[in-house]
Amino acid sequence: MSFDRSIKIAPSILSADFANFGAEIQAIEAQGADWVHIDVMDGHFVPNLTFGPPAVKAFRPHVKTVMDVHLMITPVDPYIQAYADAGADILTAHIEAGPHTHRTLQAIRAASMKAGVALNPGTPADAVEHLLDLTDLVCVMTVNPGFGGQKFIDMTDKVRKLRQMIGDRPVHIEIDGGVDPITAPLVAAAGADVLVAGSAVFKGGSVSSPEVYGKNISAVRAAAQPAAA
Numbered sequence: 728m729s730f731d732r733s734i735k736i737a738p739s740i741l742s743a744d745f746a747n748f749g750a751e752i753q754a755i756e757a758q759g760a761d762w763v764h765i766d767v768m769d770g771h772f773v774p775n776l777t778f779g780p781p782a783v784k785a786f787r788p789h790v791k792t793v794m795d796v797h798l799m800i801t802p803v804d805p806y807i808q809a810y811a812d813a814g815a816d817i818l819t820a821h822i823e824a825g826p827h828t829h830r831t832l833q834a835i836r837a838a839s840m841k842a843g844v845a846l847n848p849g850t851p852a853d854a855v856e857h858l859l860d861l862t863d864l865v866c867v868m869t870v871n872p873g874f875g876g877q878k879f880i881d882m883t884d885k886v887r888k889l890r891q892m893i894g895d896r897p898v899h900i901e902i903d904g905g906v907d908p909i910t911a912p913l914v915a916a917a918g919a920d921v922l923v924a925g926s927a928v929f930k931g932g933s934v935s936s937p938e939v940y941g942k943n944i945s946a947v948r949a950a951a952q953p954a955a956a
């Protein structure tokens with residue numbers, strides 16, 4: 728079976744109504760989300776605090792697609808089993824979170840999850856050269872992590888380089904931060920296949936007007952697909 732490199736939209740629930748996550752997750756999936764992106768922040772690795780394993784476990788029954796958990800925490804290793812128990816499908820750790828990403832990725836896979844590695848804007852593509860056989864996803868941050876609604880930082884050179892380095896390996900390139908119908912074609916043309924979008928998906932909508940989520944998701948997909956490498 729060939730690796731699915733088609734464009735996938737992963738709304739980030741960081742921009743959802745925090746008082747209504749279950750209904751929000753169901754709404755974005757009904758409106759076309761391919762994955763659900765969950766931003767875990769510890770108030771230490773990044774200057775913001777969101778949710779941990781208990782909340783992620785509560786989200787699980789509502790996620791029918793793929794639960795894509797983005798860890799902005801340090802350390803990572805002590806929490807890997809807790810996120811496996813919470814039902815994460817993909818667990819992504821930042822390469823800047825500690826000196827032993829090679830070990831962390833193996834531990835994530837050993838806990839029966841797909842492993843991802845994230846790169847802050849200041850971290851070069853070469854940093855993952857010796858990790859590509861241990862990972863299922865490389866997340867390219869196009870904002871400095873910690874908040875939604877920030878301005879897109881152009882990392883298309885890094886994406887192109889990663890696409891080349893990955894070659895035929897079954898490794899997704901995920902883009903996270905400031906993705907919208909303007910920036911989506913840029914990263915898709917460079918070789919990305921998973922597009923995280925928070926504010927661009929949730930803006931103007933709600934669980935009582937979910938069709939707005941649908942329009943927003945379609946707009947990002949329609950902009951990216953023709954440009955996909």
Ligand code: DX5
Pocket residue numbers: 739741742764766797870871872873874875876877903904905906923924925926927
């Ligand atoms: C930021 C998070 C992103 C964020 C994206 O640290 O990792 O997932 O929620 O939100 P937008 O699409 O609004 O930039």
Ligand code: ZN
Pocket residue numbers: 739764765766797903923
């Ligand atoms: Zn994220």
